[in-house]
Amino acid sequence: MKTLFTLVILLFSVHLLHAQAAHPGKITGLLTDSVTAKPIAFANAALQQENKLITGATTDAAGAFVIANVPLGKYQLVLSFVGYKSKTLPVILTPEKTELDLSGVKLSPDTKILSGITVTGQKALVEDKGDRLVYNAEKDISNAGGTAADVLRKVPTLTVDLDGNVQMRGNSNLKILINGKPSAMMARNLADALRQMPANVIKSVEVITSPGAKYDAEGSAGVINIITKKGLQGFNGSTNITAGNYNRSVGTNLNLKKKKIGLTLSANGYQYRNQWEIQSTRTTLFNNNPVNILNQSSKADNTGTGGYGEMSFDYDPDSLSRINFSANVWGGNYPNNSTLLNRLTNPAGQELQAFRNDRRFRNPYGNGQLDLGYTKNFKKPDQEFAFLTQFSRMPDNYFYDTDSYSMAELLTYRQHSSNYSRNKEYTVQTDYTHPFTLKSRRDTASIKLEVGAKGILRDIGSEYRVEESVDGAGELIPNPLLSNDFNYKQQVTSGYTALRVDTKRKWGLNIGARLEHTDIEGDFVTNQTKIKNQYNNIIPSITISKGIKTQTIKVSYTQRIQRPLIWYLNPWLNASDTLNVNTGNPYLKPELNHATELGYNLNTKKGLSLNSALYWRFTDNAIEYLTIVDVSGVSFSKPQNIATRQTYGLNLNLSGQPNKNWNLNGGTDIRFVDLRSPAQNQRNDGFIWNLNFNSTYKLPKDYSIQANGNFGSGWISLQGTNSGYYWYGFAGKREFWDKKASLTLGLNNPFKRAIHQTGRQEASTFISDYSSIYVNRSARLTFEWRFGQMNTGGGKQTKKINNDDKGGR
Numbered sequence: 001m002k003t004l005f006t007l008v009i010l011l012f013s014v015h016l017l018h019a020q021a022a023h024p025g026k027i028t029g030l031l032t033d034s035v036t037a038k039p040i041a042f043a044n045a046a047l048q049q050e051n052k053l054i055t056g057a058t059t060d061a062a063g064a065f066v067i068a069n070v071p072l073g074k075y076q077l078v079l080s081f082v083g084y085k086s087k088t089l090p091v092i093l094t095p096e097k098t099e100l101d102l103s104g105v106k107l108s109p110d111t112k113i114l115s116g117i118t119v120t121g122q123k124a125l126v127e128d129k130g131d132r133l134v135y136n137a138e139k140d141i142s143n144a145g146g147t148a149a150d151v152l153r154k155v156p157t158l159t160v161d162l163d164g165n166v167q168m169r170g171n172s173n174l175k176i177l178i179n180g181k182p183s184a185m186m187a188r189n190l191a192d193a194l195r196q197m198p199a200n201v202i203k204s205v206e207v208i209t210s211p212g213a214k215y216d217a218e219g220s221a222g223v224i225n226i227i228t229k230k231g232l233q234g235f236n237g238s239t240n241i242t243a244g245n246y247n248r249s250v251g252t253n254l255n256l257k258k259k260k261i262g263l264t265l266s267a268n269g270y271q272y273r274n275q276w277e278i279q280s281t282r283t284t285l286f287n288n289n290p291v292n293i294l295n296q297s298s299k300a301d302n303t304g305t306g307g308y309g310e311m312s313f314d315y316d317p318d319s320l321s322r323i324n325f326s327a328n329v330w331g332g333n334y335p336n337n338s339t340l341l342n343r344l345t346n347p348a349g350q351e352l353q354a355f356r357n358d359r360r361f362r363n364p365y366g367n368g369q370l371d372l373g374y375t376k377n378f379k380k381p382d383q384e385f386a387f388l389t390q391f392s393r394m395p396d397n398y399f400y401d402t403d404s405y406s407m408a409e410l411l412t413y414r415q416h417s418s419n420y421s422r423n424k425e426y427t428v429q430t431d432y433t434h435p436f437t438l439k440s441r442r443d444t445a446s447i448k449l450e451v452g453a454k455g456i457l458r459d460i461g462s463e464y465r466v467e468e469s470v471d472g473a474g475e476l477i478p479n480p481l482l483s484n485d486f487n488y489k490q491q492v493t494s495g496y497t498a499l500r501v502d503t504k505r506k507w508g509l510n511i512g513a514r515l516e517h518t519d520i521e522g523d524f525v526t527n528q529t530k531i532k533n534q535y536n537n538i539i540p541s542i543t544i545s546k547g548i549k550t551q552t553i554k555v556s557y558t559q560r561i562q563r564p565l566i567w568y569l570n571p572w573l574n575a576s577d578t579l580n581v582n583t584g585n586p587y588l589k590p591e592l593n594h595a596t597e598l599g600y601n602l603n604t605k606k607g608l609s610l611n612s613a614l615y616w617r618f619t620d621n622a623i624e625y626l627t628i629v630d631v632s633g634v635s636f637s638k639p640q641n642i643a644t645r646q647t648y649g650l651n652l653n654l655s656g657q658p659n660k661n662w663n664l665n666g667g668t669d670i671r672f673v674d675l676r677s678p679a680q681n682q683r684n685d686g687f688i689w690n691l692n693f694n695s696t697y698k699l700p701k702d703y704s705i706q707a708n709g710n711f712g713s714g715w716i717s718l719q720g721t722n723s724g725y726y727w728y729g730f731a732g733k734r735e736f737w738d739k740k741a742s743l744t745l746g747l748n749n750p751f752k753r754a755i756h757q758t759g760r761q762e763a764s765t766f767i768s769d770y771s772s773i774y775v776n777r778s779a780r781l782t783f784e785w786r787f788g789q790m791n792t793g794g795g796k797q798t799k800k801i802n803n804d805d806k807g808g809r
Contacts, residue, residue, distance in 0.1 A: 025070030025093040029102035031063045031079060033109070039063025040107060043081035047091070049073070052381060055319055060259050068319055071379050072098065084109055126156055126609070126655045126665050133157065133207045133611060133653070137199065138229065139663075141696065141706045141733040144240075144744035144782040146247060147272065148197035148226065153710045153727055154694055155205050156611065156653040156667045158224070160710070160727075166194070167715075168209065168222050169615060169649055169669060175218055177225045198249045198270055200240050200782070203229045209613070210543060210556040210597055213498040213512025214431075214450055217539040217561040222595075229253070236788030244746075244780025246273045255788075262314035269307040274336075276300055280770035284629045288764075290347045292633045294579060298340040306332020320377045331366040342579060344633050352633075354407050359576045361400040368393050382435040382448060390427040397421065400576040404472065411472035417482075419464040419572040429454040443507075448500040450512070460488040464572040485525035486571055488586065490563075493517045498541075506547030508554070514539040516561070522586050524571075531586060537561055552601040560595060564588035564623065568639040578634075585638045594618045608656040611667075619645040624718045626680065629766040642677035642718055666693035675718045682718055682763065689713045702735040714759075720768075722759030727776070737785075744782045753777045 027047070031040040045065045046056040054075065057065040072093045080086040084107040091100060127134045135155045137143050143151050153160045160166050168174045206225040208215070215223060229238075237254040251268030277299040284291040310328035317323065337360050344353040373388035397420050404413040431452035438445045466482035469475060498512030515538055522531035539561070545554035570584040595617050602610040622645040627637040649671030657663050674685040690712040698704045709728035714721060731746040749755070754775040761768040 024098045025068075025072055026099045027067040027070060027077065027091060027093075027102065028100070029065050029079075029105055031059055031065070031081075032104070032106050033084075034106035035109060040081055040084070043079060043084075043107070046078045046080070048076045048078060054379065054381060055377075057319055058257075066319075069379065077102070079105060079107060081107065126611075126653060132225075135205045135207070137202045137204055139696070140694065140708075141704055141731050141744055143199040143202070144242070144731070144733070144742075144746060144780075144784070146199040146746065146748075146780070147194060148199060148202060149194040150729075150748075151199045151202050151205060152194065152224075154692060154708055155207060155224075156692070157207050157209060157651055157669060160194075166224075168207070168224070169617070169647065169651060169671060175216075175223045177223065179228055180225055197226075198242075198251060198268055200242070200249070200251060200784070201228045201253075201266070201268065203227045209615070210541070210558050210595060211560070212510050212541050212543070212558070213496040213514040213539065214452065216454075216494070217514055217516050217537060217559070218563055222560075236786070238784060238786040240782060240784040242780055242782040244778060246776070246778040247271070247780050257314075260316040262312075264310070264312040267307070267309040269305075271303055271305050273303045274300070275302075275775040277773040278770060279772075280768060282629065282633075282635070282766055282768040284631065284633050284766055285764065286631055291631050292352060293345050293347065294633050295343045295345075296340060296579070298338050300336065300338035302335045302337055304332060304334045306330070306334075320379075322375045324371070324373050324375070326371045327369070329366070329368050332364075334363040334365065336361040336363070340577060344579075355412065356405045356407075357577060358403045358405070359400060360402075361398075361576055363396075363398050365396050366394065380435060382433060384431075384433045386429075386431045388427075388429045388431075390425070390429075392423075392425045394423045395421070396423070398572065398574070400574075402576050402578065404578065413472050413578070414469040414476060415575065415578075416467045416476055417464065417573075417575065419462060419570075421462040421570055421572070422460070424459040426457045427455070443503045443505050445501050445503045450498040450500070451496065453495040454493070456490075456492045458488075458490045460490070460569070462486045462488075462570050462572055466573070466575075480526075482573055482575075484527060484571065486586065487523045487525060488569065489519075489521045491519045506552075508543070508545035508547075510541070510543040512541050514541075518563070518590075533589075535590075537592075550603050550605070552599075554597075554599045554601075556595075556597045556599075558595050560593040562591040562593065562619075562623065564590065564639070568623065580635045580637070582637045585640060588623060588639060589621055589641050591619050591621045591623050591641070593620075606656070609654070611651075611653045613651045615647075615649050615651065617645075617647040617649075622675070624675070624677075626719060627761065627763065627766070629763075635766070642675065642680065644674075644676050646674040648672045661698040663696045664694070667691075673716045675716070677718055680718070680763070684716055684718050684721070686716050686721065687713070688716060702739065704733045706731045706733075714757075719763050720759060720761035723757050725755060725757055727755075740787065741783070741785045744784075746780050746782070748778045749776050750779075 029045065031043050032038060033040055039059075040063050041059055043059045043063070043065075044056065045059065045067060047054045047067055047070065055067060055070065057067045059065045070093060072095065075091040075093075077089045077091045078086060079089070087105070087107060089102065089105070093100065127136065133156055137151050140154065149160055152158050152166055158166060158168055166174065204227045206227065208223040208225070211223050235256050237252065239252040240250070242249045247270070249268060249270035251266070253264065253266035256263045279297045280295070282294045284294070308328065308330040310326065312324065312326040315323045340357040340359060342353065342355055342357065343351065345351050369390070369392040371388070371390050373386065376385045377383065397418075399418050400416075402413075402415045403411060406412050429452065431450070434449045436447050436449075438447060463485045464483060466479045467476035468479055469477065494514060494516040496512060496514040498510065501507070501509040515536070517536050518534060520531070520533045524530070539559045541556075541558035543554060543556035545552055564585075568584050568588055569586045571586050572583065574582045595615070597613050597615040599611070599613040601612070602608070620643075621641045622643070623639050624642050625637055626640045626642070627635050629635045649669060651667070651669045653665070653667035655663075655665040668689065668691045670687065670689045672685070672687050676683045690710070692708075692710045694706070694708040696704060696706040707728075707730050709726070711724070711726045713724045727749065729746060729748040730750070731744060733742055733744045735742045754773045754777070757772050757774070759770050759772075
């Protein structure tokens with residue numbers, strides 16, 4: 001950590017030196033309506049030089065604005081506001097005249113807007129931003145009333161199965177951020193967290209397949225950044241209510257931005273229903289001969305309840321600085337009660353066991369997170385210094401009771417298990433960006449040098465206890481063999497340097513390296529067993545691109561690390577199904593991923609966008625859940641480091657607007673997956689594909705309709721495969737009250753009650769076939785009301801910590 005804090009002090013000193021060189025220029029003004037003479041509040045005053053934005057300000061309630069600390073020189077001041085004609089004024093600041101007063105400037109109403117002429121073109125659902133793909137979820141009406149899992153099903157390069165498990169190009173080891181910062185909710189159990197996050201709060205989703213050195217090295221597949229809706233300036237807010245047979249929610253948010261302060265408050269409560277049935281047949285093998293056969297049948301119908309709230313406060317000491325504080329809390333209860341019928345026979349069909357398990361499983365969870373940061377922008381465009389801190393604490397507890405009954409309805413066995421787990425995380429981070437320009441006779445290059453340092457300390461604990469009654473009639477007695485206390489600490493210290501180059505001839509280069517040092521200490525307190533490990537990783541990254549008119553070709557290479565998730569490390573035994581036991585593995589090692597990509601993008605003047613990529617991924621020491629079955633027919637599953645995972649793939653996405661009212665988007669991902677583990681004497685490979693489409697059409701009188709679909713061929717793991725799946729939906733929306741309110745009806749999979757899926761797993765100790773039914777025919781109605789001023793522009797962006805390795809422990 002000494003190296004980290006030395007870098008922090010050095011970078012902070014650089015910031016202070018620049019801060020002392022403040023410029024003396026100052027521009028003040030007062031904007032009024034040329035017709036009514038009333039002040040124009042929340043208008044934009046943008047100071048430009050050679051068509052480049054230098055700085056700016058927003059008028060207050062009295063129409064006044066102040067732009068301070070302006071370097072001396074010649075500028076253009078652009079004054080604008082919705083409903084008015086923009087006005088451009090020349091500005092000259094000299095040593096003799098360092099201040100300029102523009103009081104009395106009048107803006108004329110735009111008669112075209114006042115006469116009712118509106119722009120009907122739509123923002124594209126999918127945009128290519130060069131280093132990332134952006135899916136504009138707020139423009140997709142079918143998302144109303146759904147969950148984050150519904151949103152991610154429509155994002156190019158991503159696949160989401162019926163359980164809500166997410167993969168990026170066939171790899172589930174990825175990082176999900178919320179507004180560019182980590183979320184303990186997403187690290188806890190991604191599939192559950194996505195079901196619990198309402199789609200109404202999501203503005204857009206960014207997909208980054210080849211992150212640069214500025215990002216933490218965690219996340220072998222890439223990074224997903226979910227951007228939530230927030231007000232920009234003035235006072236505004238919204239409230240929404242969703243009623244449906246599988247999703248229900250109510251939420252609101254309020255945003256206030258005036259002069260130097262900004263305040264955002266939001267809250268949401270929700271319910272979701274999860275209904276399924278599974279049947280399986282597993283044959284236990286010993287020396288390739290069948291020993292016994294287990295038939296199981298289970299079903300469940302549960303409703304989870306939860307909520308979250310967030311508060312964010314911004315203070316701008318001057319036009320170039322921002323201090324931000326935010327706090328958010330999540331919480332709820334996820335039940336997973338089920339009834340399980342078991343029948344174990346020998347190969348001749350003679351019954352060995354027959355009983356029923358009634359399982360009562362609940363997962364009360366929560367998370368609290370605090371962020372405090374300072375960001376300093378300089379007069380030079382894109383020059384920035386940031387010092388950020390974060391603390392989060394996540395209690396994540398699991399409790400279950402299992403009662404076993406004979407077929408004669410006699411209680412034969414009882415077990416109670418409790419697992420109290422927690423994760424405290426402390427983070428400090430500093431970043432500095434310095435831009436400069438190089439010119440030659442043939443070209444001009446804009447260059448950004450990025451440097452930074454970061455330290456993360458994670459303190460994780462898990463205490464688990466098991467009590468049981470072996471005959472079902474006696475009292476529950478503690479079982480010390482199934483109980484333990486586990487403490488785990490991880491410290492990650494990192495630093496990075498990156499260089500971004502963009503030339504007028506449309507050449508681009510992003511090259512960098514990141515050094516990460518990891519220290520791990522683990523302690524099983526009860527049985528006095530300790531683990532200790534440390535390792536260093538140098539993570540290079542490079543992306544080269546060339547623009548040719550409306551086309552861009554790029555090639556990239558990077559490495560990524562996947563440290564084991566908390567979910568993988570927790571040694572708690574989940575034996576709620578007494579014949580199928582699951583646990584974590586605190587001895588897991590990180591996996592290292594090599595990622596190479598060749599991309600081609602086309603954007604025509606008519607709005608057609610094609611994004612394509614050929615990619616290759618090679619993962620060493622890959623983490624997979626593996627299962628073994630003993631001769632009594634009991635399976636034991638835990639994550640382990642297998643040898644290698646290779647993926648070769650082609651990703652295509654096409655979007656466009658046939659006319660101003662119609663928006664189309666679709667894509668496919670085809671890949672070959674090769675998994676090998678010499679230690680397990682296993683190999684599995686094959687092709688996987690995924691197809692998605694989305695179509696939205698705006699009708700007269702503020703109506704719009706939408707259809708979407710997602711179809712996949714299934715999954716491949718080291719020990720198994722499963723069949724394909726599909727997900728489709730329709731939606732209709734009506735806006736009213738001057739487009740400040742809307743009513744949306746959404747239907748998911750309306751033509752069939754449930755989706756049927758089959759799968760098979762094989763290993764040296766067993767062969768298992770299963771068939772599952774997921775009930776997902778649903779309908780929901782969402783009402784949304786937006787109030788206050790919804791003005792865009794102005795203000796600085798708040799910067800927060802990105803713990804891209806949030807899931808890694």
